[in-house]
Amino acid sequence: MPHQPPSDGLILHDISVRFGGLTALEGVSLRVPPGRTVGVIGPNGAGKTTLFNVVCGFVAPTSGQLTLDGRPLRPRPHQLKKRGIARTLQGVGLFPSLTVLENVLVGESDRDRAEATLERCGAASYRDEKPAALPYAIRKRVALARALVTDPRLLLLDEPAGGLGVQEIEELGELITGLSCSVLLVEHHMDLVMTVCDEILVLDFGKPVAHGTPDEIRTDEAVADAYLGAAA
Numbered sequence: 001m002p003h004q005p006p007s008d009g010l011i012l013h014d015i016s017v018r019f020g021g022l023t024a025l026e027g028v029s030l031r032v033p034p035g036r037t038v039g040v041i042g043p044n045g046a047g048k049t050t051l052f053n054v055v056c057g058f059v060a061p062t063s064g065q066l067t068l069d070g071r072p073l074r075p076r077p078h079q080l081k082k083r084g085i086a087r088t089l090q091g092v093g094l095f096p097s098l099t100v101l102e103n104v105l106v107g108e109s110d111r112d113r114a115e116a117t118l119e120r121c122g123a124a125s126y127r128d129e130k131p132a133a134l135p136y137a138i139r140k141r142v143a144l145a146r147a148l149v150t151d152p153r154l155l156l157l158d159e160p161a162g163g164l165g166v167q168e169i170e171e172l173g174e175l176i177t178g179l180s181c182s183v184l185l186v187e188h189h190m191d192l193v194m195t196v197c198d199e200i201l202v203l204d205f206g207k208p209v210a211h212g213t214p215d216e217i218r219t220d221e222a223v224a225d226a227y228l229g230a231a232a
């Protein structure tokens, strides 16, 4: 991979989020370098969705800053595309009255690009169908196509494996691995995270407890403790 200046990509600097008396994130720093896939995992309530919402602009951090390619980023949900950021949300979120192709055209109005992206996501044969008629896994592919059609620098994926079967998760993993943009992946399914991520941040009660490669995370005692504690 070519050398990247250390300020490139998305950087979260010491982010904290408080909801009243509850601290959802505390002192979280993270870099998503260009072209890399960074996963955020942790037990229920660890702060993963809150972190995702901070990057999407749904939640303003109580303290800390974000930068994108060295420039301050104050994300607003409706301005993400302008900054080269695309996202998928938990679930699917397609427009039920539009066809698959029309849903992707909402992301980007270039028809050839929309069709090519559907093809790439394995959903081209459903282009004229309405989402409600389609299996859940296909709807998720369409939602991914709608995000990718904007040709983002940074793709934010919030639990993309939710509701998918083992085979479908494997196919999703292949799709994510083939992407050239940076990816921030918030996910429960460890198999997917371990397969596609270059780096993983582990949160527990809003705090970073580990950060490393999948191999480092797999053998990290603090990670095992966080998950065993959650299981208990």
Ligand SMILES: Nc1ncnc2c1ncn2[C@@H]1O[C@H](COP(=O)(O)OP(=O)(O)OP(=O)(O)O)[C@@H](O)[C@H]1O
Pocket: 019, 022, 023, 024, 042, 043, 044, 045, 046, 047, 048, 049, 050, 051
């Ligand atoms: N809008 C909000 N108002 C108040 N508390 C919130 C809000 N959003 C999240 N929280 C709290 O912040 C903490 C972190 O929640 P968050 O949803 O980020 O965790 P998570 O890791 O995504 O959990 P899960 O795996 O269950 O989705 C939880 O205690 C949650 O109840």
